[in-house]
């Protein structure tokens with residue numbers, strides 16, 4: 247189905263929508279001047295009578311306007327969110343430079359806010375089937391930014407300071423890069439129709455992020471099988487990851503993108519949060535980054551319990 251399929255949020259595509267979309271995907275945006283040429287290309291048996299031609303012309307023009315409107319909306323939304331991403335990193339870079347917040351806390355707040363604000367921005371994109379690809383441009387541009395700076399092809403001191411532990415450019419090619427790749431995956435594969443991407447991002451950004459913040463501050467009692475992690479960090483991850491997941495699901499449900507049976511959903515999300523927290527608490531010996539293991543565990547568990 248081409249970009250032209252205008253899908254209303256929360257409303258599954260109907261036969262009419264699909265046939266309309268299929269019509270558009272083959273003939274979309276035929277400008278009025280091209281219409282006679284366009285009908286000349288139609289097989290005789292489907293050539294439309296003059297009276298029908300006017301109806302079709304109106305349908306094609308209105309549909310083309312719809313497609314054009316959706317593309318404009320998605321382009322504007324993309325520009326807005328790209329600007330938001332730059333503004334977020336710059337803000338925390340300034341706060342760190344002025345010693346208002348310490349670098350470690352700044353990095354974790356960027357970790358928490360970037361993905362959750364990106365997720366929260368999804369409803370400003372259009373209802374068309376191509377909207378998710380426009381949305382994925384935002385993490386893709388940041389992926390490019392991370393690679394360029396990680397390879398020292400460019401030097402964005404603000405970015406490096408905001409997202410690295412020790413200010414080394416090569417650090418951008420691990421945790422931060424995996425992070426934006428997960429954002430791209432969730433936007434394209436799961437988008438607004440499935441709870442899986444929403445929960446996975448809530449756990450990676452909210453859960454894993456808060457574990458670090460709370461664990462560093464209150465994590466005196468360590469987990470028996472992993473002295474690098476603490477009960478305070480893991481319990482915080484479970485609770486905050488669960489709450490942020492439920493909050494995001496409610497946000498998208500209120501906007502009509504998903505419909506959930508909430509008692510069952512609470513149980514399911516609690517299970518996802520438990521599994522993700524357990525995986526995050528395991529000793530990784532630096533091989534598998536949390537920005538891979540946590541969202542992956544969340545996706546697999548969510549797919550098993552939600553089924554879509």
Ligand SMILES: Nc1ccn([C@@H]2O[C@H](COP(=O)(O)OP(=O)(O)OP(=O)(O)O)[C@@H](O)[C@H]2O)c(=O)n1
Nearest residue numbers: 421457458461462465474475476479480527536
């Ligand atoms: N369940 C957890 C998770 C984290 N921490 C604390 O937070 C620190 C960093 O946690 P970690 O998840 O390992 O962060 P990293 O992924 O290494 O950091 P970054 O995300 O910055 O790469 C740990 O050393 C520990 O002090 C904790 O106590 N309990």
Ligand SMILES: C/C(=C\CO)CCC[C@H](C)CCC[C@H](C)CCCC(C)C
Nearest residue numbers: 330331357360363364385409421422425
């Ligand atoms: C420090 C991070 C991960 C390490 O665990 C996060 C890296 C964040 C990226 C550099 C920036 C990502 C921006 C988002 C794709 C878009 C945010 C938009 C929103 C409106 C602020």
